Amino acid sequence: MQMNWILPTQIIMLPEEKDLHSHQYHQLVIGLKGQAEFEINDKSSIIYAGKVGVIPANYQHAFSSLFQAEVLVLNFPQFFGSNELANRVNDLFVDSGYYQLDAQIQNLIQLLVCEIQASRDDSLLNKACSDTIISLLHRHLIDENTDKIIKRLNVEVIDNFIAQNIGRKITIAQLSSTVFLGESQFYAIFKQELGITPHKYIVEKRLKFAKTLLETGQFTVGEIAQQTGFANQSAFSHAFMKHIGHSPSKHRQIHFIRN
Template identity: 50%
Template sequence: MKPPDTGLIRPVEVITLPNEVQQHDHDHHQLVIALKGYSEFSIEGMQSLIIPGQGCIVTASSDHAFNGLGESEILTLNLPNQTRLDKYTNERLEPIFNNNHYFKIDSQFQCLLQLLVKEIRQSPDDLLVTDACKNTIIALLQRHVRTDFSQKLMQRNRINMSIIDNYIIQQIATKITVAQLAGCVFLGESQFHLLFKQQVGITPHQYILQMRFKFAKELLEDNSLTLASIASASGFANQSSFTHSFTKLQGTSPSKYRH
């Protein structure tokens, strides 16, 4: 989140998120912790839903999108390149801010956080208070945050790709969403997206498209089928969309590929 345009970056803010999706980047690190409701975040394509007790790290210059679902509030801590923390503390916290990730905080940290947020609400324009609260939070971050949350999920779970492949083949002529694939293996959409990208190396959407092209190439071997019927059977909206996507990603048009 970007603070109001006052010429200064506020060290910490309590923000009510809009329901409309917002997107931007900024030249400083940012720590986000959910305080109320549900918030959707996408950081460089890595999506997740965060609720109270969870948060995310947005590193400098990372493109990110966000929105609230209903009434939602978050706490944001902005960390300009030159912080007031001593060298030792900066070195301790460097591993936390060296990449984008999502995390959970423990119950002890949540209790402390409630007290600090109360102080911030009472003195939102007192930079001395808000800066002190920010430094307290990030100084305790290393001990109370499960920064390896996403990594542990990926190590503990592997997606059964045969189930995914079978579902895509059965539904190849229809629209297939990430949520549907996630449901096949009993995972939440954001967790599935993270695990899939880690395991396969591409996003679920890219994988679905590859499967559609593979199926279309098999159908192109049958000269009795029209390009329009192949496009429909492969799940494309129309022949024009199929031809455009095929040519862009395969380097040749469907008709040329057939010959």
């Protein structure tokens, strides 16, 4: 006996309070805006625009908004009749996981979301959108739990921008624009792929350059602080001590002793 498609496709703003629950149907959650913290059977991740959470039926899961999180939610029954759509649903929900959509399907989903928002009570349209998305996901999902993960950030472009502006103030907005991402999305992807915040990454680049200048012996500590983008010599010395473990002057002394 074939079970019909269930529950409407929904576009919702996630609450800030985390709610652990489960349900007897499969669920796809696709990030549209902002950021949200997700947990599916103890697997945690951050959902942002273009990121997908796959939640099989009866799996415990919870989510909470970190920054104005808006998501597209699609629900599917556990059992269909013997048809192609059923096979695709069953293949996708074998296990829970987090995935990244490629740019092509992200653009398509944005168009579908506009149609859904314009006709919220059109159940036929909702079902058509749901079926379209599930049919395309097999070719467009990038599994974050395999070696096939595709990095979304071009680190070389980011590094070049930092190097060219090392003596100036560098903002998240500037960095995100170099890779054509919004600030919140860039921040989340950056931290996920590089393991640190953009701010800490910039500081590390400044200090790496500062170490090179200190080892040449051509500039004073104050001049190096200015050339590497620190507000003043005090701020530079404080950051150097915190990250390197000794003062800039000590670093220069150590280098000269070794050479």
